[in-house]
Amino acid sequence: MNSKLNLVLALLLLTTSGCARLDDRESSRGDDIAATAAAATYHNDNHDGDDDDDDGDDGDDDRSEPGTETVGEIILEPAEPGPVFGYEDGVGPDLWAELSPEWFLCGEGAAQTPIDLNPGQADMATLDKLRLHYRPTPVDVVNNGHTAQFNYEPGSWLKIAGTRYELLQFHWHTPSEHTFVGEHQVLELHLVHRNRRGDLAVVGILVTAGDENAELASLGGDRTLAQILPRQEGVSYRFDELEIDASGLLPSDRTTFRYHGSLTTPPCSEGVRWFVYSEPLTLSTEQIDILRNALSQLKHAGNDGNNNRPLQPRNGRVVSLSR
Numbered sequence: 106m107n108s109k110l111n112l113v114l115a116l117l118l119l120t121t122s123g124c125a126r127l128d129d130r131e132s133s134r135g136d137d138i139a140a141t142a143a144a145a146t147y148h149n150d151n152h153d154g155d156d157d158d159d160d161g162d163d164g165d166d167d168r169s170e171p172g173t174e175t176v177g178e179i180i181l182e183p184a185e186p187g188p189v190f191g192y193e194d195g196v197g198p199d200l201w202a203e204l205s206p207e208w209f210l211c212g213e214g215a216a217q218t219p220i221d222l223n224p225g226q227a228d229m230a231t232l233d234k235l236r237l238h239y240r241p242t243p244v245d246v247v248n249n250g251h252t253a254q255f256n257y258e259p260g261s262w263l264k265i266a267g268t269r270y271e272l273l274q275f276h277w278h279t280p281s282e283h284t285f286v287g288e289h290q291v292l293e294l295h296l297v298h299r300n301r302r303g304d305l306a307v308v309g310i311l312v313t314a315g316d317e318n319a320e321l322a323s324l325g326g327d328r329t330l331a332q333i334l335p336r337q338e339g340v341s342y343r344f345d346e347l348e349i350d351a352s353g354l355l356p357s358d359r360t361t362f363r364y365h366g367s368l369t370t371p372p373c374s375e376g377v378r379w380f381v382y383s384e385p386l387t388l389s390t391e392q393i394d395i396l397r398n399a400l401s402q403l404k405h406a407g408n409d410g411n412n413n414r415p416l417q418p419r420n421g422r423v424v425s426l427s428r
């Protein structure tokens with residue numbers, strides 16, 4: 106596909122049609138799982154057993170027009186019905202359970218996320234190997250007022266003990282939701298997966314400052330991270346010619362903390378399998394600043410520009426540490 110043609114088409118769409126169309130997906134409540142789940146289908150054509158080594162030869166020679174402010178097709182997300190939650194005063198995490206009866210688990214749940222992760226307090230174990238098979242796909246980048254979310258197309262998955270969970274989307278929190286030996290990190294990345302039964306598995310990765318991340322540094326050629334993040338709530342950008350490979354966001358050491366927890370946004374549903382890498386992902390300070398700046402401007406960011414849920418009681422849950 107000719108990328109320049111794509112760009113022209115996108116520009117035409119923007120200038121002639123007002124660029125907006127209502128998306129028929131569902132609301133973005135609860136880490137936007139409902140919305141992305143509705144769009145997800147399951148493919149069985151992948152070579153199982155192929156362990157997170159799908160480099161997916163980029164082969165991408167897209168070049169955006171320098172200076173253009175147009176970053177992709179703009180899609181307006183419909184407003185969410187029902188109560189509003191956020192991280193700011195009046196609708197913050199300490200009040201979520203009171204905002205809707207359906208969100209009672211946010212207050213009463215006994216297996217909630219996030220928690221502190223400490224190798225000294227984890228069960229050292231040799232558990233089933235976590236297999237990740239991520240491939241590059243075009244993405245929709247969504248500002249849902251609570252996070253910056255990258256909706257993934259079907260065909261990427263996590264596999265554990267013979268069960269496959271499709272990757273639906275990934276998104277960011279600042280500062281981190283989990284702490285590592287009591288310390289927050291600057292950002293946390295969540296990769297949300299769902300299996301055929303509807304069970305969820307989330308891969309969490311804490312972020313520290315250091316070397317630049319190559320995947321975020323070369324988004325489909327000349328795109329910059331700052332260009333692709335929608336600044337307005339309820340807006341998503343679609344990039345048919347821009348591919349992201351989530352495998353480029355994984356730390357090299359595949360050791361993960363594992364425990365059973367919950368969504369970290371309402372309705373705080375439990376039964377979520379958590380896999381949090383013990384090694385952080387390294388981003389440059391510039392990349393961190395771009396993401397934190399975008400998150401701090403979210404409609405429902407907290408007073409400190411945060412969008413993280415505070416720590417929850419561990420309540421005797423087993424936390425394992427395994428490769």
Ligand SMILES: [Zn+2]
Pocket residue numbers: 136276277278295369
């Ligand atoms: Zn999250």
